[in-house]
Amino acid sequence: MPATRRRRATILDVARRARVALGTASNVLNGRGNVGGALERRVRDAIDALGYVPDGVAQSLRRQTSRVVGICVPSTASAYFAALQEAFEDIAAHQGYELMQVLSRGDPALELRRVEAMLSRRVDGLILIPATPPEATFAAIAASGVPAVVVDRAFDDPRFDYVTIDDRAAMRDATRTLVDAGHRQLLFAVRIPGLVTTRQRIAGYRAALRSAGAHGVVVARDEADDAFTAQIARCMQARARPTAIIASNSAIALSLLKSLRTLDLVIPRDVSMMVFDEPEWAEVITPPLSVVRHPTAAIARAAWELLIHRMHTPDAVPQRVVFAAMQVAGASIAARRVRSSGR
Amino acid sequence: MPATRRRRATILDVARRARVALGTASNVLNGRGNVGGALERRVRDAIDALGYVPDGVAQSLRRQTSRVVGICVPSTASAYFAALQEAFEDIAAHQGYELMQVLSRGDPALELRRVEAMLSRRVDGLILIPATPPEATFAAIAASGVPAVVVDRAFDDPRFDYVTIDDRAAMRDATRTLVDAGHRQLLFAVRIPGLVTTRQRIAGYRAALRSAGAHGVVVARDEADDAFTAQIARCMQARARPTAIIASNSAIALSLLKSLRTLDLVIPRDVSMMVFDEPEWAEVITPPLSVVRHPTAAIARAAWELLIHRMHTPDAVPQRVVFAAMQVAGASIAARRVRSSGR
DNA sequence: GGCAGTTGATGAAACGTTTCATCGCAGGCA
DNA sequence: TGCCTGCGATGAAACGTTTCATCAACTGCC
Numbered sequence: 001m002p003a004t005r006r007r008r009a010t011i012l013d014v015a016r017r018a019r020v021a022l023g024t025a026s027n028v029l030n031g032r033g034n035v036g037g038a039l040e041r042r043v044r045d046a047i048d049a050l051g052y053v054p055d056g057v058a059q060s061l062r063r064q065t066s067r068v069v070g071i072c073v074p075s076t077a078s079a080y081f082a083a084l085q086e087a088f089e090d091i092a093a094h095q096g097y098e099l100m101q102v103l104s105r106g107d108p109a110l111e112l113r114r115v116e117a118m119l120s121r122r123v124d125g126l127i128l129i130p131a132t133p134p135e136a137t138f139a140a141i142a143a144s145g146v147p148a149v150v151v152d153r154a155f156d157d158p159r160f161d162y163v164t165i166d167d168r169a170a171m172r173d174a175t176r177t178l179v180d181a182g183h184r185q186l187l188f189a190v191r192i193p194g195l196v197t198t199r200q201r202i203a204g205y206r207a208a209l210r211s212a213g214a215h216g217v218v219v220a221r222d223e224a225d226d227a228f229t230a231q232i233a234r235c236m237q238a239r240a241r242p243t244a245i246i247a248s249n250s251a252i253a254l255s256l257l258k259s260l261r262t263l264d265l266v267i268p269r270d271v272s273m274m275v276f277d278e279p280e281w282a283e284v285i286t287p288p289l290s291v292v293r294h295p296t297a298a299i300a301r302a303a304w305e306l307l308i309h310r311m312h313t314p315d316a317v318p319q320r321v322v323f324a325a326m327q328v329a330g331a332s333i334a335a336r337r338v339r340s341s342g343r
Numbered sequence: 344m345p346a347t348r349r350r351r352a353t354i355l356d357v358a359r360r361a362r363v364a365l366g367t368a369s370n371v372l373n374g375r376g377n378v379g380g381a382l383e384r385r386v387r388d389a390i391d392a393l394g395y396v397p398d399g400v401a402q403s404l405r406r407q408t409s410r411v412v413g414i415c416v417p418s419t420a421s422a423y424f425a426a427l428q429e430a431f432e433d434i435a436a437h438q439g440y441e442l443m444q445v446l447s448r449g450d451p452a453l454e455l456r457r458v459e460a461m462l463s464r465r466v467d468g469l470i471l472i473p474a475t476p477p478e479a480t481f482a483a484i485a486a487s488g489v490p491a492v493v494v495d496r497a498f499d500d501p502r503f504d505y506v507t508i509d510d511r512a513a514m515r516d517a518t519r520t521l522v523d524a525g526h527r528q529l530l531f532a533v534r535i536p537g538l539v540t541t542r543q544r545i546a547g548y549r550a551a552l553r554s555a556g557a558h559g560v561v562v563a564r565d566e567a568d569d570a571f572t573a574q575i576a577r578c579m580q581a582r583a584r585p586t587a588i589i590a591s592n593s594a595i596a597l598s599l600l601k602s603l604r605t606l607d608l609v610i611p612r613d614v615s616m617m618v619f620d621e622p623e624w625a626e627v628i629t630p631p632l633s634v635v636r637h638p639t640a641a642i643a644r645a646a647w648e649l650l651i652h653r654m655h656t657p658d659a660v661p662q663r664v665v666f667a668a669m670q671v672a673g674a675s676i677a678a679r680r681v682r683s684s685g686r
Numbered sequence: 687g688g689c690a691g692t693t694g695a696t697g698a699a700a701c702g703t704t705t706c707a708t709c710g711c712a713g714g715c716a
Numbered sequence: 717t718g719c720c721t722g723c724g725a726t727g728a729a730a731c732g733t734t735t736c737a738t739c740a741a742c743t744g745c746c
Contacts, residue, residue: 008488010702021726026704039725051486056463057409058702060400061731068460076419076428077623085419089446093453098460101444103432110436117411117441120399121464143394144351257627280420281624284600353732364696369734382695401732404701 009050018046029054060122068098069307070118071127074106079250080277080294081129084151087300088127095304097124104131106192112136119144125307127151132195147310149303153196154320161306162320163299167197170292170325171204171246174274177290177327178244179212182336183272186216187235187242189252193220198248201276205246215240221255229259236263236271243336244272250279253289268334278328288330295323352393361389372397403465411441412650413461414470417449422593423620423637424472427494430643431470438647440467447474449535455479462487468650470494475538490653492646496539497663504649505663506642510540513635513668514547514589517617520633520670521587522555525679526615529559530578530585532595536563541591544619548589558583564598572602579606579614586679587615593622596632611677621671631673638666 015025020039026032028043046052060066069092076082085101092099102118104111111131118126119140126148130137134155141148142159149161178186188205190198202218209216219235221228235242247253253275260267267273267287275282275291282289302321310316358368363382369375371386389395403409412435419425428444435442445461447454454474461469462483469491473480477498484491485502492504521529531548533541545561552559562578564571578585590596596618603610610616610630618625618634625632645664653659 008702011704012702022703023705023727024725027725030704032705053459053463053487055404055465055702056460057400057403057465058731059704060464061398061404061701061733062703062705064731066400068464076425082419082425086446086448089448093456098457099445101446102442103429103444105429105432113436114441116396117399120396121403121409121411122398122400144396254623254627261627279624280597281622281628284597284604285624285627286629351732354734355732365733366697366735367695370695373734375735398732401701402734404703404731405733405735407701 008055009052011052011054013050014043014046014052017050018042064122066122066124067096068100068121068123069125069127070115070123071099071101072104072111072115072118073101073129074104074131076103077251078277079279080152080296083296084129084300087297088304091300091304095308106131108133108136112140116140119146125149125311127303127307129153130155132192145314147307147314149307149310151299151303154200154322155196158318161303161310161318163303163306163323164197164320165294165299165323165325167200167325168204168207170276171201172208173204173325173327174246174276174292175205175208175214175216176212178246178272178274178333179208179214181244181272181333183244184214184336185240185242185244186214187245188216188218188248189232189245189256190218190220190248191252193218201248217242221252225255225258228255229262232256232259233263236265242271244274244333247273247275249277250275253277253279257285267332272333274333276325282330287332289332290330291328293326293328295326298323351398352395354395354397356393357386357389357395360393361385407465409465409467410439411443411464411466412468412470413458413466414442414444415447415454415458415461416444416472417447417474419446420594421620422622423495423639426639427472427643430640431647434643434647438651449474451476451479455483459483462489468492468654470646470650472496473498475535488657490650490657492650492653494642494646497543497665498539501661504646504653504661506646506649506666507540507663508637508642508666508668510543510668511547511550513619514544515551516547516668516670517589517619517635518548518551518557518559519555521589521615521617521676522551522557524587524615524676526587527557528583528585528587529557530588531559531561531591532575532588532599533561533563533591534595536561544591560585564595568598568601571598572605575599575602576606579608585614587617587676590616590618592620593618596620596622600628610675615676617676619668625673630675632675633673634671636669636671638669641666 011025012022015022018025020043024039025043028040071085071088073081073085076085089099102114104114108131115137123146126141126146128148128150129152130150138157149163151163154162154164175186186209192198205216217235219231245256247256265271273289275289278291278293282291306319306321354368355365358365361368363386367382368386371383414428414431416424416428419428432442445457447457451474458480466489469484469489471491471493472495473493481500492506494506497505497507518529535541548559560578562574588599590599608614616632618632621634621636625634649662649664
């Protein structure tokens with residue numbers, strides 16, 4: 001028997017059936033007022049009999065609040081974002097909030113649309129890993145007045161709270177690790193050069209290279225895998241060919257690994273490798289990858305705290321919480337004998 | 344200047360400022376009625392001046408519909424689920440729906456809570472990859488009368504539409520591939536033995552083994568990686584040790600790969616391997632994995648169509664759409680010389 | 687010029703809650 | 717007995733929309 005869509009019972013139906021006033025039924029439901037013994041019984045019976053379940057939309061409208069926190073991420077393909085989301089989910093479940101997620105696919109227009117939908121549905125707070133450029137979304141959030149915290153990508157907009165890692169320092173350290181292993185020609189593979197995160201990392205990269213007297217290029221993966229492979233091939237045939245590569249996230253790392261395989265280059269014999277964003281498969285490939293790990297749980301906790309804090313005191317002065325990333329050594333970095341250099 | 348949370352402009356504010364009737368403002372917004380030239384101008388100006396944006400909650404309440412489709416998945420750690428979600432996201436974006444996702448973590452209680460939250464917020468439809476057992480969630484959905492489609496896991500409940508792959512056939516074929524390569528002792532590693540999907544696969548496994556006169560065991564990964572490794576170790580030291588392993592999903596495959604590495608067993612020299620659920624990293628590991636691929640995009644399209652159809656005709660008789668999975672050969676399966684056997 | 691028909695604006699009602707001022711009533715005290 | 721207190725129950729108002737019946741004014745036609 002297919003389920004026909006019939007009218008749901010309302011609180012008025014409950015009240016009528018229990019022969020009490022509308023407000024009394026509401027009081028019983030919310031444990032307000034001093035709920036009398038006999039009436040309460042009748043109301044509860046009516047609720048059970050009718051299978052009444054409150055309408056969340058009407059509640060939100062009347063209460064002007066929803067106990068829902070929204071989260072917008074570019075994608076869940078990144079292991080880091082997926083892990084972040086699960087971390088938030090855990091926290092929300094324990095704090096009695098519902099977490100609702102939307103995907104922006106890294107597209108500012110889609111992001112704006114999705115975020116506006118959430119705002120207009122009265123989420124109590126918003127967690128955002130913004131696409132680039134984020135201005136339109138930022139403006140919409142600010143105009144709505146909904147508390148928001150920006151995660152992972154530190155923009156300049158002073159209206160929001162941020163929780164990020166210190167990308168500059170993390171990349172500086174990663175570069176140093178490679179330089180210390182004797183590498184003098186590096187390659188940094190990124191997806192979106194304009195991204196704040198990326199820019200910070202490039203800055204750290206350059207700084208570390210400079211102070212070590214080493215050299216390095218930055219390569220952006222545009223769209224197709226083929227073009228990227230060609231690009232990498234060109235770099236690897238250059239006179240001063242890179243002996244070590246840093247991948248800016250796990251997706252890029254995948255592309256790189258495929259390209260290297262196509263080019264018959266073996267890690268770490270022919271080239272060393274290091275990856276930002278610890279993919280789950282880092283330790284099952286050959287060789288296990290050296291990675292830069294994000295403190296996911298700590299980031300989620302900090303972001304949630306900032307958000308709750310702002311929900312209570314909307315005028316609190318915006319904060320920036322910065323975590324340090326951590327290198328986890330695999331076996332994808334080869335030591336190189338340093339030729340007598342001027343250093 | 345921190346954003347103070349001030350009252351949002353309502354449509355009444357707009358009407359007043361434009362000095363028109365409430366309904367007129369609404370008509371302009373919705374393109375209803377015959378919107379006059381001069382008044383329309385005034386209303387639009389007022390909207391811009393006030394930065395008015397309609398309240399989605401009030402709209403949902405009045406319209407009794409929301410243009411939001413909810414989706415509940417166990418996790419996004421599985422590449423397959425993540426891909427499904429992105430496929431749905433694409434479709435929704437093109438069809439003018441918002442997609443809101445929640446995570447159940449495979450926990451029926453959490454799933455029920457999350458799904459109830461969505462139902463009560465008046466989603467127009469629901470896509471569910473259910474946890475086990477799913478009864479409570481199914482009951483809640485049925486009671487709400489919200490159209491729903493169940494994806495990936497075929498339960499018996501006749502109240503819903505289902506879109507799945509033919510797990511039995513897929514597993515039968517996978518087993519055959521290994522048998523045909525000369526393997527006579529197999530191992531099937533699963534996560535949740537009770538899952539419908541798993542049960543179907545086990546059935547297909549047994550059937551194929553029987554008809555080929557081969558043998559096979561089923562091993563469930565309970566919790567810890569260590570225990571699992573010990574379990575695998577025991578199997579691999581048995582007299583009739585498995586020469587080929589099938590992993591029921593990418594997470595299990597990861598655990599397996601780690602265990603095999605610990606045990607110093609090399610694929611495909613010491614043992615062959617095949618994986619359900621095509622992980623993104625399947626082709627970058629050594630050797631590239633032979634996998635069973637889900638037709639993700641087709642599944643998402645079919646599920647969406649069923650959902651839309653049911654939204655229009657709630658009493659349509661529930662359907663089951665079943666897709667075939669596809670084997671994609673890697674290099675993780677070694678051919679084995681078949682000893683003279685009774686076959 | 688009168689009338690039917692059309693166009694376009696109007697504002698009340700409804701969606702399903704919560705909240706709050708009000709009110710009846712019982713009990714206690716003078 | 718009469719009055720005050722306070723407890724519990726009550727139902728109207730409000731949240732921000734959309735919808736719809738009504739109405740005023742205008743057009744075209746004879």
